[in-house]
Amino acid sequence: MAWVGWKRMCTSKLEDGIGFRNLQAFNLAMLAKQGWQLLTNKGSLVAHIYKAKYYPNGDVFGAKLGNNPSYAWRSIHSSLEVIRRGTRWNVGNGKLIHIWEDKWLPTPTTCRVCSPPQAFDDFPMVSSLIDEDTRRWKTDLV
Known part of the structure; x- marks a missing residue:
């Protein structure tokens, strides 16, 4: 052709x-x-x-x-x-995912955190919400 x-x-x-x-x-x-x-x-x-x-x-x-x-x-x-x-992140250990800027949540509308930013580090990552030893979410923070 x-x-x-x-x-x-x-x-x-x-x-x-x-x-x-x-x-x-x-x-x-x-x-x-x-x-x-x-x-x-x-x-x-x-x-x-x-x-x-x-x-x-x-x-x-x-x-x-x-x-x-x-x-x-x-x-x-x-x-x-x-x-x-x-696209959105698959969390894994969360070390590369910014809590408020990146899309990582399974909510279909935004895939982002909707609540106002809280005081964390200068550039808070999802890994700060995960307990490294148990590999579970820190429920007091989430």
């Missing part, structure tokens, strides 16, 4: 087209998929290269666009907000 342009891509399948309704949304979804691969497949060569160049001291969510970014990185970086909106 030869490439005949975007009109064929947006044409209905009934009219022998590919049937995409919104190419921008489809493109954003494909870019977000690449961003997800950087998050979940950290051992890949591409993930190592992007980490070394664009986020050497953090993760892909904390990455800046940088100076003179490649077209591919600029495109993936623009899709990270899609991933951010659709």
Whole structure:
């Protein structure tokens, strides 16, 4: 099948087209998929290269666009907000999860703590709510 342009891509399948309704949304979804691969497949060569160049001291969510970014990185970086909106943390030990800023609760509307922030450390993590010995929630704090 030869490439005949975007009109064929947006044409209905009934009219022998590919049937995409919104190419921008489809493109954003494909870019977000690449961003997800950087998050979940950290051992890949591409993930190592992007980490070394664009986020050497953090993760892909904390990455800046940088100076003179490649077209591919600029495109993936623009899709990270899609991933951010659709993901939440799996708690585990809670050492990387900020109590009030990150999405980590199973509540379907916000996945965040709704109560006003309490006095903890400067940057309180969910791990401060978990007893390290028993691996249970500190009920007096929660």
